[in-house]
Amino acid sequence: MADLSVDLGKFQLKNPVMTASGTFGYGFEYSRYYDISRLGAVVVKGIRMTPSHGNPTPRVAEVTGGMLNAIGLQGPGVEKFLHGKDYMPFLRKSGATVIVNIWGTTVAEYAEVASRLGAEREGITALEINISCPNVKAGGAAFGTDLKLAAQVVSAVRKATTLPLITKLSPNVTRISDFARAAEENGSDAVSLINTLSAMCIDIETRRPVLANKTGGLSGPAVKPVALRMVYETAQAVRIPIIGMGGIMTGNDAVEFLLAGASAVAVGTANFVDPFAPLKVIDGIDAYLDRHGFKSVRDIVGALA
Amino acid sequence: MDTPGTMIGNVNLKGDYYAAAFCAPEIAAKARAGQFVHVRIDDTRNDWILRRPFSICDTDPEKGTVTIVYKVVGKGTAALSGLRPGSICDIMGPLGSCFTPPPDATPVAVCGGYGAAATFMLTRGKKGVLLLGARSEADVILTDKYEKAGFDVRIATNDGSAGTRGFVTELVPRLLSERPEEKFFFCACGPHPMLMALARLLRELGQSGQLSIDHRMCCGVGSCFACVVKVNDPGSADGWRYARSCAEGPVFNLEDVYTGD
Numbered sequence: 172m173a174d175l176s177v178d179l180g181k182f183q184l185k186n187p188v189m190t191a192s193g194t195f196g197y198g199f200e201y202s203r204y205y206d207i208s209r210l211g212a213v214v215v216k217g218i219r220m221t222p223s224h225g226n227p228t229p230r231v232a233e234v235t236g237g238m239l240n241a242i243g244l245q246g247p248g249v250e251k252f253l254h255g256k257d258y259m260p261f262l263r264k265s266g267a268t269v270i271v272n273i274w275g276t277t278v279a280e281y282a283e284v285a286s287r288l289g290a291e292r293e294g295i296t297a298l299e300i301n302i303s304c305p306n307v308k309a310g311g312a313a314f315g316t317d318l319k320l321a322a323q324v325v326s327a328v329r330k331a332t333t334l335p336l337i338t339k340l341s342p343n344v345t346r347i348s349d350f351a352r353a354a355e356e357n358g359s360d361a362v363s364l365i366n367t368l369s370a371m372c373i374d375i376e377t378r379r380p381v382l383a384n385k386t387g388g389l390s391g392p393a394v395k396p397v398a399l400r401m402v403y404e405t406a407q408a409v410r411i412p413i414i415g416m417g418g419i420m421t422g423n424d425a426v427e428f429l430l431a432g433a434s435a436v437a438v439g440t441a442n443f444v445d446p447f448a449p450l451k452v453i454d455g456i457d458a459y460l461d462r463h464g465f466k467s468v469r470d471i472v473g474a475l476a
Numbered sequence: 477m478d479t480p481g482t483m484i485g486n487v488n489l490k491g492d493y494y495a496a497a498f499c500a501p502e503i504a505a506k507a508r509a510g511q512f513v514h515v516r517i518d519d520t521r522n523d524w525i526l527r528r529p530f531s532i533c534d535t536d537p538e539k540g541t542v543t544i545v546y547k548v549v550g551k552g553t554a555a556l557s558g559l560r561p562g563s564i565c566d567i568m569g570p571l572g573s574c575f576t577p578p579p580d581a582t583p584v585a586v587c588g589g590y591g592a593a594a595t596f597m598l599t600r601g602k603k604g605v606l607l608l609g610a611r612s613e614a615d616v617i618l619t620d621k622y623e624k625a626g627f628d629v630r631i632a633t634n635d636g637s638a639g640t641r642g643f644v645t646e647l648v649p650r651l652l653s654e655r656p657e658e659k660f661f662f663c664a665c666g667p668h669p670m671l672m673a674l675a676r677l678l679r680e681l682g683q684s685g686q687l688s689i690d691h692r693m694c695c696g697v698g699s700c701f702a703c704v705v706k707v708n709d710p711g712s713a714d715g716w717r718y719a720r721s722c723a724e725g726p727v728f729n730l731e732d733v734y735t736g737d
Binding site: 194195200201203204222224225229230231232233235236237238240242245391392420442443444446 | 523525527566691692694703705
């Protein structure tokens with residue numbers, strides 16, 4: 172068994188496999204299937220200051236090789252997240268490494284959420300700044316597809332907390348590495364990519380978009396080659412660690428991301444297919460390392476021959 | 477005993493309706509009326525990957541089998557209908573909430589089409605009533621099983637090809653007027669418009685019950701927030717909130733069902 176621990180600069184993880192925000196609820200939902208502290212980290216669904224309903228239904232559609240979603244960041248708001256029993260109090264007891272995904276509709280709200288979480292940071296390892304959700308009108312993609320706004324959000328959150336920061340990037344831009352560099356320059360300790368690809372599907376019988384939101388984010392095996400290319404390009408552009416994600420279903424998929432330059436990975440859509448997917452990905456990475464005689468997972472990060 | 481997930485049988489009931497039985501001892505031991513299983517029909521393919529939820533129609537805890545009743549509506553159910561006994565599916569469950577009629581009330585299943593599958597295990601309790609609504613005779617299924625179990629079966633079809641012509645909701649006041657002294661508990665599953673009409677009617681009539689309401693599902697365990705339905709929430713500014721039908725439902729108490737819009 173190889174050493175699976177990874178170093179993300181400001182913090183370390185016992186293994187490189189995290190859950191992708193929005194695909195793992197708040198951890199509680201999967202704790203009936205396995206001990207979630209076995210994961211590198213649990214990244215919870217996006218939190219803002221106030222509760223939000225999210226989008227009308229239908230919110231998901233299956234497409235070839237994946238799915239579209241337009242959930243729209245339904246959530247309990249930061250106070251309920253910090254104090255509601257199935258949220259942070261549960262996560263503290265679970266022993267899981269917790270990363271909280273945050274968002275807002277204004278730059279000030281991002282900073283405010285970060286500050287609130289920073290004030291009760293026990294059990295929180297890092298924040299992931301979501302500037303890339305394609306499914307909310309204000310916030311989300313509006314910040315993640317404009318270099319100046321992206322820089323402003325990261326800078327404001329940086330000033331609001333000393334917690335380690337990860338900026339989650341949108342693939343719906345001309346050059347993702349520019350956004351990674353902006354995050355780095357404004358104090359982000361790591362970047363995670365990719366969020367979903369803006370997409371659409373239509374029911375030809377009703378001649379309507381399948382999703383109530385009309386468009387949604389594409390995820391699943393179909394996006395993996397795109398995500399991999401973006402991780403590879405970003406790895407050439409920044410010095411901060413990269414968390415790679417997009418269509419990872421197996422340990423071998425994860426190994427591709429590590430070789431492309433990611434220091435850690437996240438499993439998203441695969442959670443919906445198989446609740447045990449993240450554990451199988453950990454085992455798959457381990458088996459790969461053993462098969463090739465690597466002593467540590469760190470030995471394969473960016474190690475393209 | 478077969479491997480869990482092994483298909484034991486897969487029979488055509490009529491038209492596009494099928495009943496499939498699987499070896500699933502743990503699910504069979506725990507399942508209650510209204511709960512569902514989440515099935516990955518073919519885990520060898522990556523072109524369509526999501527699971528499909530099916531109400532648990534019946535179980536045999538001794539043999540360790542679970543039966544689902546389904547209609548072929550898309551590529552998942554089409555593939556399922558083509559599977560032969562011996563095939564293996566990946567089955568999660570039992571998931572979701574269940575119907576809980578009080579012991580002193582007569583259970584009344586009010587169903588639309590193959591919604592009748594979700595309430596069938598109610599027949600293990602007190603002898604009750606099935607009010608079944610369907611578009612036409614071609615969509616009337618499971619009534620023989622309910623009758624065999626001692627349920628009083630009444631049917632309404634839109635075209636009058638079976639039972640009375642009209643909506644299933646029209647059967648409710650008729651039942652109440654025929655049996656005025658009896659305490660009923662309504663357990664419903666069917667299309668959304670039918671359920672909303674029924675919820676309003678039951679409230680007007682001062683009856684109690686539970687409704688199985690769901691929406692296009694993804695994870696099945698409460699993590700993705702895809703399958704939400706509106707429930708009353710006095711604490712929210714709008715008076716409602718989105719509840720996850722997979723984890724908080726699919727069976728909701730009548731008083732929680734939001735019928736606003």
